Amino acid sequence: MRIPILRLKDILLTSIQVDLTDEDALQFQRDVLSRVSETEAGGVVIDITALDVVDSFMARVLNDTAYMARLLGAKVVICGMQPSVALTPIEMGRELVDVETVLNLDQGMEKIEQLIERPAGGPSPRRSGFGRAGGP
Numbered sequence: 633m634r635i636p637i638l639r640l641k642d643i644l645l646t647s648i649q650v651d652l653t654d655e656d657a658l659q660f661q662r663d664v665l666s667r668v669s670e671t672e673a674g675g676v677v678i679d680i681t682a683l684d685v686v687d688s689f690m691a692r693v694l695n696d697t698a699y700m701a702r703l704l705g706a707k708v709v710i711c712g713m714q715p716s717v718a719l720t721p722i723e724m725g726r727e728l729v730d731v732e733t734v735l736n737l738d739q740g741m742e743k744i745e746q747l748i749e750r751p752a753g754g755p756s757p758r759r760s761g762f763g764r765a766g767g768p
Contacts, residue, residue: 635660637667643744644668644706647679647737657693664697668706674748676701677740681712686720698731707747708732711740 633656637646644667652660664676678694680686686694698708709732732747734740 633659634663637663639667639671639673642674642748643741644671644673644676645679645741646677647682649682651683651685652690654689657690661693661697661700665700665704668701668704673706675707675709675744677737677744678708678710679712679737679740680710680717681714681737683717684714686713686717691720695729695731707744709734709740709744709747711735711737711743 633650633652635646635648635652635656637644639645644664646660646664648660664678667673668676676698678697680694683690694710698710701708711734713733732743734743
């Protein structure tokens with residue numbers, strides 16, 4: 633099952649609406665990373681509001697996806713984590729490390745826009761990633 637990934641200017645937006653199998657989760661990860669690379673997106677918002685469960689594997693996939701997207705030059709925000717969902721990864725010893733999280737999609741869009749704002753006099757974040765065409 634493929635999860636749609638929408639592009640809004642310099643931001644990719646995706647919403648996981650169903651529980652994913654392990655293979656679906658890995659396909660989602662590949663799709664997000666491919667789209668970041670293709671579009672040179674500055675940010676990614678992953679909405680998980682509809683998920684009732686985030687098991688340790690899904691938590692790892694989300695964490696790894698955020699890390700890999702950062703290596704490609706994109707910032708990542710995960711939004712919509714339900715309180716019961718937040719407990720599960722912590723109880724299993726699998727927390728999201730260095731991943732920005734917010735309560736809802738409105739806050740997610742606001743946060744990603746803040747994160748990808750171009751610093752005064754600095755290079756554009758989407759053009760400064762290691763190994764990117766058009767880089768420094």
